[in-house]
Amino acid sequence: MALNKFMHPRNIYKMRPDFVKLAKTYEEFSEIAKVDVSGKVSIDFKDPNSLRILTQCLLKADFGLDIVIPEDRLVPTLPLRLNYILWIEDLMSAINKSDPIFGLDIEIFLGTGACAIYPLLAAVKNKWHMVGLETDSESLQHATYNISKNNLQNYIEVKENTTKSVLEYMFLDENSQTFEFCMCNPPFYTNIEELWESRSPARPEPKNGFTGSPHELITEGGELQFCRKIIEESKLHKDKILIFTTMVGHKFNLKELIIDLKADGIKYTTTEFCQGRVTRWGLAWTYQNYDFSKMFSPRELKPKKNVPISFSLPELNECNDNMQKLKNILQDLQIIHKVVTKRKNELVLDIEAMSNTWSNQRRKRRILKRLSGDQMKKVKNDLEIPTNEISEKIHHNTDELQKTIIDKSIDPLEGTSHNLSNSKSLENQTPAIVHGIMKINNKDKILHIEIEFINGSAGKEGLHQIVQYIKNNWK
Ligand SMILES: C[S@@+](CC[C@H](N)C(=O)[O-])C[C@H]1O[C@@H](n2cnc3c(N)ncnc32)[C@H](O)[C@@H]1O
Numbered sequence: 001m002a003l004n005k006f007m008h009p010r011n012i013y014k015m016r017p018d019f020v021k022l023a024k025t026y027e028e029f030s031e032i033a034k035v036d037v038s039g040k041v042s043i044d045f046k047d048p049n050s051l052r053i054l055t056q057c058l059l060k061a062d063f064g065l066d067i068v069i070p071e072d073r074l075v076p077t078l079p080l081r082l083n084y085i086l087w088i089e090d091l092m093s094a095i096n097k098s099d100p101i102f103g104l105d106i107e108i109f110l111g112t113g114a115c116a117i118y119p120l121l122a123a124v125k126n127k128w129h130m131v132g133l134e135t136d137s138e139s140l141q142h143a144t145y146n147i148s149k150n151n152l153q154n155y156i157e158v159k160e161n162t163t164k165s166v167l168e169y170m171f172l173d174e175n176s177q178t179f180e181f182c183m184c185n186p187p188f189y190t191n192i193e194e195l196w197e198s199r200s201p202a203r204p205e206p207k208n209g210f211t212g213s214p215h216e217l218i219t220e221g222g223e224l225q226f227c228r229k230i231i232e233e234s235k236l237h238k239d240k241i242l243i244f245t246t247m248v249g250h251k252f253n254l255k256e257l258i259i260d261l262k263a264d265g266i267k268y269t270t271t272e273f274c275q276g277r278v279t280r281w282g283l284a285w286t287y288q289n290y291d292f293s294k295m296f297s298p299r300e301l302k303p304k305k306n307v308p309i310s311f312s313l314p315e316l317n318e319c320n321d322n323m324q325k326l327k328n329i330l331q332d333l334q335i336i337h338k339v340v341t342k343r344k345n346e347l348v349l350d351i352e353a354m355s356n357t358w359s360n361q362r363r364k365r366r367i368l369k370r371l372s373g374d375q376m377k378k379v380k381n382d383l384e385i386p387t388n389e390i391s392e393k394i395h396h397n398t399d400e401l402q403k404t405i406i407d408k409s410i411d412p413l414e415g416t417s418h419n420l421s422n423s424k425s426l427e428n429q430t431p432a433i434v435h436g437i438m439k440i441n442n443k444d445k446i447l448h449i450e451i452e453f454i455n456g457s458a459g460k461e462g463l464h465q466i467v468q469y470i471k472n473n474w475k
Pocket residue numbers: 074075076110111112113114117118133134135136139161164165166185186187188215216217219
């Protein structure tokens with residue numbers, strides 16, 4: 001299932017459902033299940049009846065919902081439906097409406113379908129109040145039946161949309177209620193030919209069987225026109241719904257809709273719904289002052305490439321070996337640094353800080369200021385002990401890696417000494433709090449440095465602090 005890794009992180013269908021358990025629990029599932037010689041249980045995904053039974057059983061097992069999906073209606077794929085609901089949850093939490101447990105939020109759903117799948121999931125999962133609009137009276141009847149079968153009438157109301165509009169119907173009355181969001185899974189196709197074309201033998205065969213009635217799948221102008229209609233109607237009811245959303249089935253249509261929203265200066269955000277081998281898109285827009293900048297698509301959440309920290313150190317007047325000066329600073333910080341590669345003007349060091357030796361510097365300077373007379377003299381004397389006397393190179397690695405480590409460092413303020421002599425034990429027992437790779441390029445006596453963070457409990461912030469310390473002490 002190539003795209004499952006990009007499913008919403010909270011989607012329970014990221015992991016394939018346990019078919020063995022389903023077969024043991026539900027007789028209807030065991031009837032459609034096949035067991036191979038290795039004991040693996042599978043079903044025929046191309047058979048609409050198997051898909052219907054699988055969906056009904058999963059709704060029962062995972063959400064406690066007892067649903068009847070009519071034979072001639074769309075079988076909702078649960079991973080996709082759940083991806084959409086989870087994204088709405090994220091949007092609600094982005095606008096600080098993440099606490100609907102008391103059922104105070106009232107939502108609206110367009111095109112409820114025969115299962116009323118979205119309102120049912122939203123009600124059992126989040127206790128959201130949903131209003132479902134549907135034009136197909138037969139689907140409406142099924143939806144009403146499924147809602148009362150699960151005793152969720154207090155949460156879900158379904159209404160027959162008798163108008164040609166999409167949203168308008170909800171706001172015919174001036175005092176109509178407001179909603180936190182609307183969601184919609186629009187019919188995909190423009191006409192029956194387009195629908196058949198999508199099923200033509202020339203196209204790669206879909207993995208899942210085909211379900212749904214023409215009414216559910218076809219709309220004049222296809223999904224693009226349907227979504228454009230919602231956008232147009234949303235302009236008339238800007239404050240009646242805080243966030244308008246719709247699912248989009250074709251990437252091309254998503255691009256067109258984004259162009260429309262941009263042209264009108266409407267704030268929007270998008271996401272991808274990835275599941276199995278199918279990607280759909282979510283589009284949300286608002287007329288409110290909401291910040292969507294922290295909304296990310298699951299695919300965007302994958303770790304970003306580690307961008308190194310770059311900076312330069314200028315030539316110093318009284319120093320004729322800048323590279324050595326930099327090494328001295330690393331030594332002062334008790335940072336273990338071993339040479340990875342050494343070329344003419346370039347040196348690559350593996351650096352490891354075992355403890356935070358840079359953070360208290362300001363405090364130490366403050367205390368120094370407060371000290372007076374003899375105390376000050378003593379501390380100053382201690383401080384002025386040259387670095388090479390309080391440290392010594394203790395380790396030369398035979399495989400060409402030169403390791404420099406401070407053997408002993410005196411803390412002038414506490415007057416204690418830290419023994420860091422056993423580098424091996426440090427390496428083996430204590431993980432570095434900052435581990436990075438430092439590339440130093442010496443060009444025209446200016447050091448150009450790039451440090452890449454590898455790992456460590458102090459995080460990249462720790463590395464930034466080290467960089468700051470180096471810059472402050474470059475004099
Ligand atoms: C693709 S189906 C989605 C069904 C269900 N929500 C799901 O996701 O499985 C689209 C639904 O929108 C309904 N529909 C089409 N035009 C509509 C309109 N103007 N207002 C409300 N519902 C509409 C169709 O009858 C159909 O049930």
